[in-house]
Amino acid sequence: MNAPIRRISTLVALLFAALLLSSTWIQFVQAKELQERPDNRRTLLANYARERGQILVGGNPIARSVPSDDELKWLRTYPGKDLYSHITGYYSFTYGAGGGIEGAEDALLSGSSDKLFYRRVTDILTGKEQSGASLELTINAKAQAAADKALGNQRGAVVALDPKTGAILAMVSHPAYDPSVLSSHDTAKVQAAWKELNADKSRPMVNRAIAGNLYPPGSTFKVVTAAAALESGKFTEESSIPGPATLDLPLTTTNLPNDFPGACGPNNRVTLTRALEISCNTAFGWLGMELGADEFRSQAAKFGIGDRISVPMTVTPSSVPAELNAPQLAQSAIGQYDVRMTPLQVAMISAGVANNGIVMKPYLVGRVTSSDLETIDEASPEQMSQAVSADTAGALTRMMQKVVESGTGTAAQISGVSVAGKTGTAQQGPGQPPHAWFTGFAPADDAKVAVAVVVEDGGTAGNEAAGGRVAAPIAKAVMEAVLGR
């Protein structure tokens, strides 16, 4: 009976070997994946047991954890209330981390990121209390406050960028909300607030600057069409192109009218500069058809339209339809039809023009620091694309300056500073007031700030300048705040 007993002991060894393998699989190979599961209560409790990193703007916390004497040990607070709601997002025991930096950089803030590995090891060895990394944002507190104040209780969004680096200087979306109501430890209250925020028809939790349903960009998109025209080499800023009162669209019975009565110039012709200055629909519609869909779309792509960007929050890609026939192309060339943009993308177009045609990758986190303010990581500006040549960028700048000097965007003028810009009035459908847009940058010759502003339902149908009067002052306020005026 000894031989079978020996074989049984081999069998026992195999059985236990299987157990060693399976437990290694769970505790070593799969461990990270299991710990990152959103329904992992242990991870959540462990995160709350550690001090979560702060989110800072200009050295002041806009999100920080304060000790609390309940089971969770730390309470997340947002001193700015609703001023930064779409930037910070929320950190909720019930609904997790989301809606902004809190979600996008959760691993750094909670301290579980691999980037913090060596620091964690030293913390263990030195017996220091473990805590998450703090994030210093690129936001300019004055610009953010100015944008928030200027937008007021209108629905819409404002984005300001540093054209030379891509750093995001302001990001406001209205309506906003106070993330503190979601970070409370009172589960019933949090659930009620969550329900209310989600049921609200004006959708306060959506960051309109980078996500949401996106907007038709309206006439601000004429900058892209003008860029395509100049880049094609067939046109200069002084080229004379057709600009009738209405443009006859092929294949359809509808025509493309101007936003104002009459033609854009004498003899139904107009220069490219003048067409942009007065926002001549017919001229740009004609330009679009003249350039062709491929040239038009490739120019849009060079500005980053269609790219997946994270700032680090994921930005919904803007889009130009893939298939365009002639009338659709004419509509798209003036930012209508199915062209959809985020305000951030519109700001990136202005920033690209301002930065000699180079579009920089937008980013929000300037510096990652440990709890004792030691720098762990610093953002370095990254070039995304060369959208247009420096010459074209110069021509576009001059054309956009005209818009603010004497065109539809005079409301954006800042005394002593040359401002370049473009207004937009984006039709959304019959019977609905259009969205009012403004995008631009200043100073025109050495830009410090590029902005995009959209005010939902803020325009007046058939009156481009009216939209300019709604959106342009907001852009002006933000630019003034950045320039210190």
Added chain:
Amino acid sequence: MSTVSSHPPRTRRNVELVLLLLAVGIVVLAYVNVSLAVNNEVPAGLTTQVVGLLVLAVGFHLVLRFKASYADPVMLPIATLLNGLGLVMIHRLDLAAGRSIGEAQGTRQLMWSALSVVIAAGVLWFLRDHRVLRRYTFTAGAVAFVLLLLPLLPGIGRTVYGSRIWIGLGPFTFQPGEVAKIVLAVFFAGYLVQTRDALSLAGRKVLGFTFPRARDLGPILVAWILSLGILVFETDLGSSLLLFGLFVVMLYVATERISWIAIGLALFSVGAYVAYLLFGHVQQRVQFWLDPFSPDTLAVSDQLAKGLMGMAAGGLLGTGLGRGRPYLTPFAESDYIIPSFGEELGLVGLFAILMLYVLLVERGLRTALGVRDGFGKLLAAGLAFSVALQCFVVVGGVTRVIPLTGLTMPFLSAGGSSLLANWSLVALLLRISDQARRPVAEVRSGPNATNDAPTEVVAVR
């Protein structure tokens, strides 16, 4: 046999004492560790508790010295260490749940531990020779049958968490299946020693394997039907697998015929498949096993998922005793005590614990090799293998090697019947090992001296 060893056989009792003190030391250290981590203080009344532990452990050791001086020196320290670690974890979970001393699971477990150790010592004291048990082969069979059926009796049977494997008498509850495991091993050993010749010699050869005659298939069929009965009527997957596996392996050891394993596996597969088709609870277990994180599974039971996340939280080195959150998993002190250890002691600690079981089983199998009589061989092999199989079913269940079934981890899990059974099991193994390691001259001739199998010298080196 080539040479006879010249040096006198050693009892190794002093080795046992040192290992035993080491085991008690580890347990005390773990206990203090938990108290420091949870309450930030050394536990009150530590000295009394240490003395109590020492009295139990050393008392058992003294019984071995007097009554089984050649017994294996490693088994008692391992059983003590596992039992003690289990107590510490259960106590730690009591602290987390805020249970007072009176209602604490740890208090009950401690009382059962003491009782089990006393009973195990009693077994060693009164059972001078394991071969005596052979006289009660069929009595054991009948007792095991009754024990297995008891939970089904109306009045005393209790259904706990869907399984009808408990009996209740007044305030006491008991899982007779645990004890039945040992009694059945005695029955199988006695029965197979008698019938092994018929079962192993007669038969016809098919494809290189010698298959038994149809009429010799009777016993395995009875065992199969019994285990299926447990599965169906008591909905106890674990015990069913354990008892059938035990029988098949003992049959194989007795007959040395691999064909019995093939037949056993085939029968088990058929039974399991039919049970899967017929019974919802079996299908449910399989579904939990295959996808513990699917919404369907989580809607019914998130136990497996929580256990896995607990183990993941432990990682390689664990959170430290008293510093993890094993209490978030249901049944963290019984069926899920292994994930609790995995979380707080890490993969390293879990490996150490599994290795303790491997050592225990290996010492049991070594005893089976060493003992001279066929009954002792079968009994020791069966008992040792039952521990291994039970560990595999429990740990394999929580780590998703096999579907989860409800069995307790020997010595670790909270549960009096399990403790009692496993301490008795170790007492039997110790008794057999005493015979195995005792020099031949000192062995009293047993009741079945003529039936002895050849032996190997393994323990004396």
